[in-house]
Amino acid sequence: MENIIGGAGQVLTDAQVRTFVLDRLADEDLDGRRVCVIVPDATRSCPLPLLLGAVHEALEGRAAAVTVLIALGTHAPMSEAQLAKHLGGPYPGFEVRNHEWWDPDRLVSLGGITAERVAELSEGRMRQPIDVTLNRAVVEHDVCLVIGPVFPHEVVGFSGGNKYFFPGVAGQEIIDFSHWLGALISSAAIIGTRGITPVRALIDEAAAMIPARRLALCLVVQSGSGALHTAAFGAPEQAWAAAADVSAQTHVSYLDAPVRRVLSIIPDKYDDMWTGAKGFYKVEPIVADGGQVIIYAPHITRISEMHPEIEQLGYHCRDYFVKQWDRFAGQHWGVLAHSTHLRGAGTWDPEHGEQSRVTVTLATGIAEPVVRAANLDYLDPAAVDLPALAADPETLVVSQAGEVLFRLR
Missing domain, CATH: 3.90.226.30 (LarA, C-terminal domain)
Known part of the structure; x- marks a missing residue:
């Protein structure tokens, strides 16, 4: 079954998107599982009411519990009114939480990346160990489903995929670390760079430490409208790469x-x-x-x-x-x-x-x-x-x- 629909120059209908999400999640082993759905805040264009509506339909009666976690990075938390507008719903049985990055009690360490490995990943730009911390909800669930768009990005090259874990729901130390690595390369040099940049390599390394099974629905959004050109599903690395290829054709002028x-x-x-x-x-x-x-x-x-x-x-x-x-x-x-x-x-x-x-x-x-x-x-x-x-x-x-x-x- 195809794990990507749409493409550059195409605009998907709501029915196509809904069917794609339902079919992909029907094929996954989610019965009785605790699922953490990680989504962007309102600074990212994304038709979340459509997408979460389909996810709710797919998981209702199957998943043991579902938490929707807002990937704030270090942005301000969203209010109840903002969340309702952003997410749509209501979604009975779903718990919605902001990522409280400022509260150490909400974070957990997955271990560390050594200084030597950091030097390798950063191509020699940085050499010090880093503690990999992120929101406890990620490790308290069996499956993590990332839902979010892919755009050219000033820190990592193209956003999306595992970036919703780091920095999306991470602790401030690794957020600061990854952003400074991007700054050392410079925004102008890294933005819109395809493939695995040093920052993407660091993010992927950290994400591999997550004990939960990771899935991603990566999207290419029509800028200014919220409609979708492409949806790609699968492991975050593969779904992101497929969406980034389309974003490079769509979001660069x-x-x-x-x-x-x-x-x-x-x-x-x-x-x-x-x-x-x-x-x-x-x-x-x-x-x-x-x-x-x-x-x-x-x-x-x-x-x-x-x-x-x-x-x-x-x-x-x-x-x-x-x-x-x-x-x-x-x-x-x-x-x-x-x-x-x-x-x-x-x-x-x-x-x-x-x-x-x-x-x-x-x-x-x-x-x-x-x-x-x-x-x-x-x-x-x-x-x-x-x-x-x-x-x-x-x-x-x-x-x-x-x-x-x-x-x-």
Whole structure:
């Protein structure tokens, strides 16, 4: 039986998706099993009401228990109202939980990865042991079913698959570790890279330590609509690889030459700059040296609810931290990674200071003093002339920014 449906350029009907999910789960040994269903939060486009409805139909009366775990990473928890809108339902017999990454009692260690193995996986970029921790719910169930989309990603190359375990429902130490590894490679270098990147290799190594049986329903979502191009089912490694191949054909747009300016219009699903920064990551590769990215998001009023220290740390290029590591090694490495991802490529040395390749300008609801203190440029969103920028031949306007990657041919 086929473990993938759809493809690039296709749009699946709800009936096709529902039948595919029902058929795949009917073939799995789930009777009497405790099943943990891991799904993304609202920062990822995904038709979860359709998918969870089919999963509920498939597991009702079969599974001994089902827990739906929201893969927050280190994002803010979702409220009951947000969960109802995001997941649909109700789903009688299903328990829904946020991943409480901030609560050590909710986490369990699976063991460690040695420094020597880390050096091998990271291709020599890092050499220290790492404790592999994740949400207790994962090990308290017999089967883990990941349901989530695959997009080009600034840390790992393409998101999805085992990434829903690490960092999705992991402890902060391994989240910080994996994100800093990605930052050392740099967002511009790794985003949209197909195959097993060093960060993906680390994630897969950690996921192999999970005692539960792992399954994944990996999806390629039509950006901006929530419809599905592709659904792939199976072991996370294989389902992810199949979906990533389609995402590479679907979620990457190519330009023949760099542009001087990009205006990224950030959708409402990104409610702070921690998540809205995806509007920069996805366009950095096409901006000319000395160019500008304007992040247009009047609805965003804060840099980060869960990581307020970023306001004091500010946004800086990778070398700013690496070449002053004694100053910054004690910070959360995930925060350092986020800082480098939004600042973009650049250099730092003691004599000349920091030199950034492009200018990052926030046209948001964040106060000007906060923006400038964070080492970013400020623009009053009321002063943004959208029609004029759209008519400017040196400006690319990207609506619904954050999912489609732009690259040069």
